[in-house]
């Protein structure tokens with residue numbers, strides 16, 4: 001390694017956020033591993049024709065969901081988007097009920113009728129995944145308004161993609177949230193693509209962070225491949241919300257390894273680009289740090305990985321043993 005490369009690494013290490021206590025660090029890792037395993041299993045089930053509808057996976061983006069949700073409490077609320085399994089699981093959704101819902105079984109959160117795109121989990125404060133680009137943004141603002149009126153210091157967080165940066169609705173909501181000082185956290189997962197289109201082909205303005213600063217909302221660019229960096233930024237945003245200081249806007253730079261949905265061949269992406277981003281993998285990154293700083297051995301990390309794989313397999317088995325929804329279930333909501 002050249003001297004300048006060594007210096008670069010040293011500088012990066014100095015700037016890296018400190019590791020939380022061992023138990024918390026391992027919990028962050030396990031949560032990211034779980035999301036990855038959950039979706040990898042779904043990918044193979046989808047290929048076998050066993051998942052109804054379209055399937056949008058978040059592999060590569062796990063650090064954003066996990067970093068943000070690790071700073072939220074049970075009474076805080078999230079709103080998600082179409083790439084939402086990670087958000088749901090990170091907010092505390094049961095693996096079994098989430099799997100059952102995506103596989104269309106009665107034991108799912110919506111009796112197997114909502115599927116991956118309308119996965120609503122009132123038990124854990126999740127206003128749901130959402131098929132409308134930017135659709136979760138006003139829902140989170142509404143939840144933030146209600147939290148503000150309750151006055152217990154709760155916050156509402158919203159995850160959306162870079163594609164939502166150009167939705168008129170986002171500007172209206174940011175304006176309202178700023179004027180009313182809502183305890184809302186707007187989290188843009190900038191993975192560089194909206195469906196099959198690169199962000200630079202459709203989004204004017206070089207810096208998406210400016211979408212927040214124009215409303216005087218504290219806004220920051222975050223390394224979305226580093227769960228600890230996301231967590232730190234989220235902690236600042238949550239503290240502002242709880243203290244009555246209003247909304248925050250985070251732009252997390254990240255990447256989806258797969259296509260827009262399973263089955264998209266990604267002909268619009270360069271294979272080298274995918275390879276480069278995989279080198280920044282959030283799970284690998286945290287694993288390496290845990291090993292390097294003596295918090296967990298490679299064996300301990302592999303054991304966690306085996307544990308989440310088993311949990312996911314058990315969830316699939318449990319879902320498969322469940323009934324399909326009946327015609328009577330149509331229109332019914334499940335609140336517990």
Ligand SMILES: Cc1ncc(C[n+]2csc(CCOP(=O)(O)OP(=O)(O)O)c2C)c(N)n1
Pocket residue numbers: 082083131132133160161162163164191193194195260
């Ligand atoms: C209002 C609206 N317009 C268009 C679509 C079709 N659509 C579904 S996902 C998507 C791209 C979203 O990109 P982004 O917000 O960056 O999220 P990503 O898929 O990258 O996670 C589009 C255009 C939609 N669902 N809703």
Ligand SMILES: [Mg+2]
Pocket residue numbers: 161162163189190191192193194195
């Ligand atoms: Mg995108």
